[in-house]
Amino acid sequence: MNSELIHRSNNNNSNNAQQQQQNQDQHDSSRSTATITRFSFRDQRLIFLLIGVAIATLFFNTFPLSQQQRWPDPIIDSGSVNADLPTRRVLYQTSTKGDGFETAMKLGGKVPLGLKAKRLRIVVTGGAGFVGSHLVDRLIARGDSVIVVDNFFTGRKENLVHQFGNPRFELIRHDVVEPILLEVDQIYHLACPASPVHYKFNPTNVVGTLNMLGLAKRVGARFLLTSTSEVYGDPLQHPQVETYWGNVNPIGVRSCYDEGKRTAETLSMDYHRGLGIEVRIARIFNTYGPRMCIDDGRVVSNFVAQVITYLISICSMLCFHIYKYKYYVYIYS
Numbered sequence: 001m002n003s004e005l006i007h008r009s010n011n012n013n014s015n016n017a018q019q020q021q022q023n024q025d026q027h028d029s030s031r032s033t034a035t036i037t038r039f040s041f042r043d044q045r046l047i048f049l050l051i052g053v054a055i056a057t058l059f060f061n062t063f064p065l066s067q068q069q070r071w072p073d074p075i076i077d078s079g080s081v082n083a084d085l086p087t088r089r090v091l092y093q094t095s096t097k098g099d100g101f102e103t104a105m106k107l108g109g110k111v112p113l114g115l116k117a118k119r120l121r122i123v124v125t126g127g128a129g130f131v132g133s134h135l136v137d138r139l140i141a142r143g144d145s146v147i148v149v150d151n152f153f154t155g156r157k158e159n160l161v162h163q164f165g166n167p168r169f170e171l172i173r174h175d176v177v178e179p180i181l182l183e184v185d186q187i188y189h190l191a192c193p194a195s196p197v198h199y200k201f202n203p204t205n206v207v208g209t210l211n212m213l214g215l216a217k218r219v220g221a222r223f224l225l226t227s228t229s230e231v232y233g234d235p236l237q238h239p240q241v242e243t244y245w246g247n248v249n250p251i252g253v254r255s256c257y258d259e260g261k262r263t264a265e266t267l268s269m270d271y272h273r274g275l276g277i278e279v280r281i282a283r284i285f286n287t288y289g290p291r292m293c294i295d296d297g298r299v300v301s302n303f304v305a306q307v308i309t310y311l312i313s314i315c316s317m318l319c320f321h322i323y324k325y326k327y328y329v330y331i332y333s
């Protein structure tokens with residue numbers, strides 16, 4: 001009996017100790033909660049915390065980390081091609097499928113951290129010409145490797161001489177009416193007699209366009225055709241929008257150029273729709289600038305030539321008057 005009481009009293013003691021410990025723990029935790037609460041409310045810390053959260057939320061909503069910043073490429077991003085159509089290209093295309101990770105190897109897109117931008121291998125036909133040589137400079141400056149294919153019908157080596165010796169530049173004398181096989185990622189097809197003086201000797205370049213489209217199909221390259229505002233012929237609508245079909249005389253003296261480019265556009269779109277080739281078409285309007293040929297009979301060239309002739313005639317008249325004056329002075333003296 002005695003031992004039982006002792007046992008009970010021992011039990012009671014241990015229960016009391018546990019109870020005290022629990023009370024102590026509760027007291028400690030309520031004290032620490034009170035301390036944290038006091039700490040948070042002291043000096044208006046909570047208000048500052050809430051303001052901080054609000055600013056951070058606003059910032060990340062305005063500039064989300066995963067946002068893709070795409071600058072439109074003035075050369076290749078015409079945006080006129082139907083994006084729903086299938087394409088043969090497997091490299092450098094943007095994919096939003098899968099794990100949500102957006103592959104941004106596409107030109108002009110942001111490259112995922114830690115990956116280097118892929119340098120493209122590009123062929124530029126007609127790259128020794130006026131427009132082509134500037135395009136080559138631009139592509140090389142961007143870091144791409146460029147192969148120029150030109151038969152020098154109207155192009156000049158001087159337009160590219162500053163690139164000679166550059167390891168990312170190659171020049172091949174070749175007529176695109178003959179097929180050529182090159183491993184490239186993109187094709188810029190500019191080779192074409194572009195001025196009335198020249199295209200009457202070498203009218204169209206439909207065969208060259210077919211060869212280059214064939215190359216694009218074989219190697220899965222993206223294809224850009226430099227077309228012309230001449231596809232609108234003698235337009236009845238001003239200014240011309242892309243959807244305007246033009247007003248072209250099919251049998252006139254300039255028709256070889258207009259219709260040649262129209263055929264080239266048709267072929268490009270057929271290769272795109274039928275074979276999935278990724279194509280771009282740029283309709284170039286009258287261009288002017290350094291390296292342009294001022295005697296090739298085009299609108300801008302004619303205008304520049306006329307202005308220069310006019311200026312020369314004014315200068316010679318002035319000189320004549322100055323010399324006449326001097327001469328006159330000389331005689332009288």
Ligand SMILES: O=C(O)[C@H]1O[C@H](OP(=O)(O)OP(=O)(O)OC[C@H]2O[C@@H](n3ccc(=O)[nH]c3=O)[C@H](O)[C@@H]2O)[C@H](O)[C@@H](O)[C@@H]1O
Nearest residue numbers: 126128129130131150151152153154155190191192194228
């Ligand atoms: O404004 C436009 O509409 C034209 O602009 C440029 O023509 P552009 O640079 O002004 O003319 P050129 O300086 O004569 O350049 C044409 C280049 O193609 C080359 N070419 C021409 C004809 C040919 O059969 N093969 C070939 O390689 C010429 O040698 C020359 O380097 C484009 O090259 C044309 O395709 C476009 O139609």
